[in-house]
Amino acid sequence: xxxxxxxxxxxxxxxxxxxxxxxxxxxxxxxxxxxxxxxxxxxxxxxxxxxxxxxxxxxxxxxxxxxxxxxxxxxxxxxxxxxxxxxxxxxxxxxxxxxxxxxxxxxxxxxxxxxxxxxxxxxxxxxxxxxxxxxxxxxxxxxxxxxxxxxxxxxxxxxxxxxxxxxxxxxxxxxxxxxxxxxxxxxxxxxxxxxxxxxxxxxxxxxxxxxxxxxxxxxxxxxxxxxxxxxxxxxxxxxxxxxxxxxxxxxxxxxxxxxxxxxxxxxxxxxxxxxxx
Amino acid sequence: xxxxxxxxxxxxxxxxxxxxxxxxxxxxxxxxxxxxxxxxxxxxxxxxxxxxxxxxxxxxxxxxxxxxxxxxxxxxxxxxxxxxxxxxxxxxxxxxxxxxxxxxxxxxxxxxxxxxxxxxxxxxxxxxxxxxxxxxxxxxxxxxxxxxxxxxxxxxxxxxxxxxxxxxxxxxxxxxxxxxxxxxxxxxxxxxxxxxxxxxxxxxxxxxxxxxxxxxxxxxxxxxxxxxxxxxxxxxxxxxxxxxxxxxxxxxxxxxxxxxxxxxxxxxxxxxxxxxxxxxxxxxxx
Numbered sequence: 356x357x358x359x360x361x362x363x364x365x366x367x368x369x370x371x372x373x374x375x376x377x378x379x380x381x382x383x384x385x386x387x388x389x390x391x392x393x394x395x396x397x398x399x400x401x402x403x404x405x406x407x408x409x410x411x412x413x414x415x416x417x418x419x420x421x422x423x424x425x426x427x428x429x430x431x432x433x434x435x436x437x438x439x440x441x442x443x444x445x446x447x448x449x450x451x452x453x454x455x456x457x458x459x460x461x462x463x464x465x466x467x468x469x470x471x472x473x474x475x476x477x478x479x480x481x482x483x484x485x486x487x488x489x490x491x492x493x494x495x496x497x498x499x500x501x502x503x504x505x506x507x508x509x510x511x512x513x514x515x516x517x518x519x520x521x522x523x524x525x526x527x528x529x530x531x532x533x534x535x536x537x538x539x540x541x542x543x544x545x546x547x548x549x550x551x552x553x554x555x556x557x558x559x560x561x562x563x564x565x566x567x568x569x570x571x572x573x574x575x576x577x578x579x580x581x582x583x584x585x586x587x588x589x590x591x592x593x594x595x596x597x598x599x600x601x602x603x604x605x606x607x608x609x610x611x612x613x614x615x616x617x618x619x620x621x622x623x624x625x626x627x628x629x630x631x632x
Numbered sequence: 633x634x635x636x637x638x639x640x641x642x643x644x645x646x647x648x649x650x651x652x653x654x655x656x657x658x659x660x661x662x663x664x665x666x667x668x669x670x671x672x673x674x675x676x677x678x679x680x681x682x683x684x685x686x687x688x689x690x691x692x693x694x695x696x697x698x699x700x701x702x703x704x705x706x707x708x709x710x711x712x713x714x715x716x717x718x719x720x721x722x723x724x725x726x727x728x729x730x731x732x733x734x735x736x737x738x739x740x741x742x743x744x745x746x747x748x749x750x751x752x753x754x755x756x757x758x759x760x761x762x763x764x765x766x767x768x769x770x771x772x773x774x775x776x777x778x779x780x781x782x783x784x785x786x787x788x789x790x791x792x793x794x795x796x797x798x799x800x801x802x803x804x805x806x807x808x809x810x811x812x813x814x815x816x817x818x819x820x821x822x823x824x825x826x827x828x829x830x831x832x833x834x835x836x837x838x839x840x841x842x843x844x845x846x847x848x849x850x851x852x853x854x855x856x857x858x859x860x861x862x863x864x865x866x867x868x869x870x871x872x873x874x875x876x877x878x879x880x881x882x883x884x885x886x887x888x889x890x891x892x893x894x895x896x897x898x899x900x901x902x903x904x905x906x907x908x909x910x911x912x913x914x915x916x917x918x
Contacts, residue, residue: 361750361754362706362750362754362755362758365750365785366705366706366735366747367738367739370737370738370739373743373745373747400785400786401783401784401786402783402784402785402786404821404822404850405822406850411850412782415782415851415853416745419745420743423744423745424744456743457737458740458741460672460713461676462744463676463677464676499680500676500677500678500679501679502678503683530679567679570679570680
């Protein structure tokens with residue numbers, strides 16, 4: 356299929372203009388440079404109307420571009436919007452889509468690089484906190500879209516022979532995500548959801564499991580030992596080894612009961628898909 | 633009535649499937665004839681949207697309408713996208729698959745807007761080849777929707793309706809005729825919308841779209857956020873008189889009201905079409 360050169364040139368020019376966040380003059384200048392033509396010549400690609408200049412008409416698309424990108428990210432990162440406010444969030448989106456424009460037919464994928472960009476964005480204050488927050492919000496988005504599967508039934512666990520537990524390996528559900536943070540971001544998100552006073556963004560380790568039960572996504576706050584045990588389990592470490600490792604890190608007193616309670620919660624919450632032995 | 637070229641069924645009066653209505657549809661099985669989905673919203677997810685879609689597809693006809701085919705782009709066709717599109721079409725048994733006469737980005741980027749094309753011989757030839765290629769991959773005729781637009785290109789040498797008519801004939805594609813888009817573009821580009829309506833090859837129209845818009849006085853934006861205005865109903869009536877009527881759908885994408893309100897909107901089309909049929913029948917009978 357032969358590519359139309361004139362069409363290709365017009366599309367490069369128009370796209371460069373539409374995704375530009377500078378002034379009209381800057382956008383026009385960069386767009387013209389992109390197709391190696393003069394500003395005057397390029398400005399004649401579009402016809403004016405009696406009420407609107409050619410640039411006024413192009414601006415309709417340019418304004419909508421930023422709105423569309425902002426609206427798409429707002430849905431996924433409502434915690435970030437809450438912390439920054441609408442205006443600063445929009446400025447963040449402007450900077451983000453310049454570095455990571457959408458390259459997929461699915462607008463949902465625009466979120467993919469948002470956490471990593473936040474960490475790199477020098478114009479942003481409290482980057483580490485916002486990075487943690489964005490990671491948690493992205494994990495929820497990923498969990499929502501993940502493949503569905505049947506969670507492991509309690510009866511299946513009960514049917515595992517006693518001598519097999521030593522080598523038993525647990526497999527998490529496709530929508531499961533386990534995260535470690537420098538800030539209490541799960542508490543922050545919950546406060547946003549409940550519209551209660553937000554916790555201060557003070558440095559404090561926290562751990563969260565994100566998982567899907569049926570088609571609903573849940574966030575489960577964890578203590579460090581529980582996180583480490585769960586982390587070992589989902590990375591393929593055999594159950595008995597993972598428990599031994601976890602037990603070695605915490606006080607032995609009451610540990611067995613505690614581990615049983617954690618494990619029971621994780622199974623009944625549908626975090627695991629299968630046990631292999 | 634002029635049958636459509638492929639004998640696609642007349643599905644009646646449908647609405648765009650939007651997530652705010654998922655629960656109500658599943659719980660109440662409203663008497664809506666059919667639903668249209670935005671294809672891309674269901675192509676990658678394995679979560680609730682797909683689960684809901686599968687259930688709704690068991691109860692209602694589903695038609696797929698895309699926004700990212702980018703038929704007019706000078707980038708190569710996205711074969712992975714087309715593979716998934718075809719897969720979804722088989723899953724929901726979509727009788728036809730539609731997208732817009734537009735481009736959505738170049739150089740691998742997607743601006744997620746329906747950007748207009750210049751209408752000239754060069755772009756026509758190029759688009760015809762792309763439509764043929766897509767139809768071949770999908771193993772069904774592609775159905776192309778007329779866009780709403782806010783710019784016109786100096787190097788256009790034909791009207792949009794001439795371009796669309798020739799594209800449809802020469803690539804053998806169907807048309808999704810968006811009557812609101814005709815109205816929006818006629819306002820933005822100062823042409824008579826009746827000329828557009830009359831020039832379309834009605835045997836190739838397989839579906840109608842209706843929607844509301846936002847009038848900014850100097851231009852109109854196709855916002856899909858309100859009721860259909862009277863002038864658009866009149867254009868719909870005019871087109872139905874020529875086509876005999878086709879599967880008709882109301883799109884409502886912003887400030888989405890209750891399901892009953894959207895459904896009532898499309899039922900206005902039903903009433904209008906039966907009046908048109910009576911009037912046409914009467915004229916012939918006399």
